[in-house]
Amino acid sequence: MTLNFSTTKEIEKFLNTIPKFSSAGNSASNFDLSRMNRFCAEMGHPEKKFKSIHVAGTNGKGTVCRMFASVYRSAGYKTALYTSPHLLRFQERFKVDGYEITDEQLLEFFRQYGGQIKEKQYTFFEITTAIAYWYFAKEEVDIAIIETGLGGRLDATNVIDSELSVITSIGFDHTDILGNTLPEIAYEKAGIIKKNKSVIFGKLYKEAEDVICDVAEKNNSHIKRAEDLNPKISDETIHLCSGGEELFISYFGKEVDAVNAAIVLQGVKQLMDNLPVSNEQFAQGIENLKVNYPLHASFQQLKPDSHWYFDGAHNADATKLLIKHMLSIAPAEEWTVILSYMKDKLSPDIGEFWADFPNLFVCEMEGERAAKLTEMQALFPHAKYLDISKKQATNLFETELVIFSGSFYFYKAVSNWMGTETNSL
Incomplete structure (x- = not known):
């Protein structure tokens, strides 16, 4: 039983037959590490051939992963980055020194392991995680930054023996899988x-x-907190206090990004013996984050000549932080807000958060997980409908400030609507 692909289009066609969490939800997942351990064994355990940092969290893990990668690249290390979901191209998930995996490398992976994939019926995320570990081992990277997909304890990524574990934040998300209380969710992340x-x-x-501290104590794990560095951001500058030294880093972003930078600095300090990084290299990495990793969907400016932004905030905590940042720029009435959600992300809190924004639109995405127009209009009764499946003029909105939000999966539709989408798997 084999899979013979000659082009990445054929890989795309095959992968599209496998249910994805983005469209099918829980039915596309498998929370059993024995399968992933077996897959890694079939590949000769590539996950054991590189050093790694493992990052989990309800919000902020993507930003923290990119910050780690940018810092280590600035320090001259060959740095791998595995994140999900992809925004435009499947290859975005797998990067070494900022470069995506090539088509030929993808084809090589499937030539080697397509038979096992078809026979064992691995999930989409198990396949992508296997690609990442195989690719990073082949590239002989100095350090790999690995983002969990969902939770942590039974996530397919959790077959690595990472040098460092990072938990960015814990809030209510994926409660049907991770639990209905913060301690339950924390246990899964831990x-x-x-x-x-x-x-x-x-x-x-x-x-x-x-809960995190209890699990750490049982594992004899040394604990470091971001807040110990007294992170702050003002006047587009992140301020951190480390070992009696003050770091000032130029950065345009949300207030929480100061905490994210503090997480990364604490992590870098823990690995200093094997992967030394100077304060100058650290600052350079954070300052160059959006140059090194421009596709991020965290208050990302969509075009250089406009004040149109995209932010993947999709739960209560992330939405509060986003709105706080928006209001620091301009009052609610000066913003146009375009939202689209997965149905499992709709909640009364979300409706209340956006209630003060008068210029509100909702869009409907494809897929069984996507919220229907009627479901969103019930939550946002004053919202207008916007059909972005058709090209429309960019002068549609009365305000200069525009934010698209609600789901990372919304990014591709927005990019396509704006005419900025690239070819993608």
């Missing part, structure tokens, strides 16, 4: 903590932090 290895975490609710 599953990435490794014995005798450090764990770094961001700003956590006390009941979540207690």
Whole structure:
């Protein structure tokens, strides 16, 4: 039983037959690490051939992953980055020094392991994680930054013995899988903590932090908190205090990004013996983040000559942080807000957060997970409908400030509508 692909279009066609969490939800997932361990064994355990940093969290993990990668690249290390979901191109998930995996490398992977994939019926995320580990091992990277897909304890990525574990934040998301309380969710995230290895975490609710600290203690893991560096951001400058030294880093972003930078600095300091980084290299990495990794969907400016932004905020905590940042720029009435959600992300809190924005539109995405127009209009009764399946003029909105938000999966539709989409798997 084999899979013989000669082009990436054929790979695309095959992958599109496999249910994805983005469209099918829980039915596309498998929370059983024995399958991923078996896949890695079939490949000769590539996950054991590189050093890694493992990052989990309800919000902020993508930004923290990119910050780690940008810092280590600035310090001259060959740096791998595995993130999900992809925004435009499947290859975005797998990067070494900012370059995506090539078509030929993808074809080589499927030539080698297509038979096992078809026979064992691995999930989409198991396949992508296997590609990442295989690719990073072949590239002989100095350090790989690995983002969990969902949770941590039983996530397919959690077959690595990482040098460092990071938990960016813990909030209510994917409660049908991870649990209905913060301690339950925290326990799942804490599953990435490794014995005798450090764990770094961001700003956590006390009941979540207690669980993380308990798991860390049982694993003899050294704990470091981002807040110990007193992170702040003002006048487009991140301010951190480290070892009696003050770091000032030029950065345009949300307030939470100061905490994210503090997480990364704490992590870098823990690995300094094997991967030394100077303060200058650290600052350069953070300052060059959006140059090194321009596709990020975290208050991302969509065009250089406009004040149109995209942010993937899709739960209560992330939405609060986004709105706080928006209001620091301009009052609600000066913004046009275009939202699209997965149906499992709609909640009364989300409706209340956006209620003060008078210029509100909703869009409907494809897929069984996507919220229907009627479901969103019930939550946002004053919203207008915007059909972005058709090309429309960019002067449609009365305000200069425009934000697209609600889901990372919304990014591709927005990009296509604006005429900026590239060819993608």
